[in-house]
Amino acid sequence: MKTFRILAAGLAGLAFAGLAHAAGGAKHPHGPEAGWPFEGVTGQYDKASVQRGYQVYKQVCSSCHGMKLLSYRNLGEPGGPFYDPAYPNPNDNPFVKALAAENEVMNAEPNEAGEYEFRPAMPADRFRSPFPNDAAARAANGGALPPDLSVMVKARHYGADYIYSLMTGYPDFSLYEDLITEENGETIYQTVIDMSKFEKLGSYKPDHGPAYLIQPAGQYYNPYMAGDTTPNFQGDPRHRPPGGFLAMGPQLPDGRVEYTDGTEATTSQMAYDVAQFLAWAAEPKLEARKRTGLGTMVFLLILSTLLWFSYKQIWRKVEH
Secondary structure (H helix, E strand, O other): OHHHHHHHHHHHHHHHHHHHHHOOOOOOOOOOOOOOOOOOOOOOOOHHHHHHHHHHHHHOHHHOOOOOOOEHHHHHOOOOOOOOOOOOOHHHOHHHHHHHHOOEEEOOOOOOOOOOOEEEOOOOOEOOOOOOOHHHHHHHOOOOOOOOOOOHHHHOOOHHHHHHHHHHOOOOHHHEEEEEEEEOOEEEEEEEEEHHHOHHHHHHOOOOOOOEEEEOOOOEEEOOOOOOOHHHEEOOHHHOOOOEEEOOOOOOOOOOOOOOOOOOOOHHHHHHHHHHHHHHHHOOOHHHHHHHHHHHHHHHHHHHHHHHHHHHHHOOOOOO
16 A cells, blocks of 8 residues: 555656646756856856956846845955955955945934935945835836845756856847737737747747747746746647746847956857856855865875775784
8 A cells, every 4th residue: 555655646746747847848058158167176267257247247137136145345255256365355455345335325324314324335235235125126127026146046956057048048139029909999019929930949949830929018038937838829839939938028138238358248248257256156165165175085085095005004914
């Protein structure tokens, strides 16, 4: 009986998994062709890329997304994108001070009139939040709550690959068409995506007749966003596109940011940089941890070797 229950539970799990698969799913994320420099045992962050990623976050992402777990001083700590050995205390780093001062934060204490005033941020301050609270954030984003990005790379499957794929996965504007219909005397405006021309779908690309995806008002299609496109798909349901809809539209068109180091700001470059910045934000001590881990492994290898030879020397005259 116990075996039967285990088998039944297993079959039920497979059935639910099959239903989930049938209902649609996100396309498997992928990173840049060359991979990420911070991967591997000795991987390190590309500091120039992380610096550019901060610029993308500051100029694009910070208007909706906060990073409440980070302080500006973290940018100037060892391993940070703007670390300067001349300033071991990041609070003294003039460049970090300048980056912090670009933002205004509210004083913790009221003035003599009992009012809270804004002041330029200092390195010790947390990253400025774009909204005073969640209710204000939802009100400004059509009911959607923009997630905090402090540990987003750790909070999502496939980490930096997911961020990179999501930011580069939106359909090109050339694929959008306006659909105007009449229903009960009311004119309805809808946005339709011609999925047969969506080259980014790769092997998922439908090739069995017309394939149109109706995009809900205030929502945007992305093949890497978890969801179900079946109710919105006009075409062969067996070949519905992967992905789902989210409230955030395409944010990184070519040239959206003008990099201070002269790098060309293509969509893929900006996505690469901001994904690497978010990877650093989620694990700022990664390089130190890898150095410690590598040194520990080398020490254990040497210790194991010495113990082995000591064992052979001590017990060399004893039969086993």
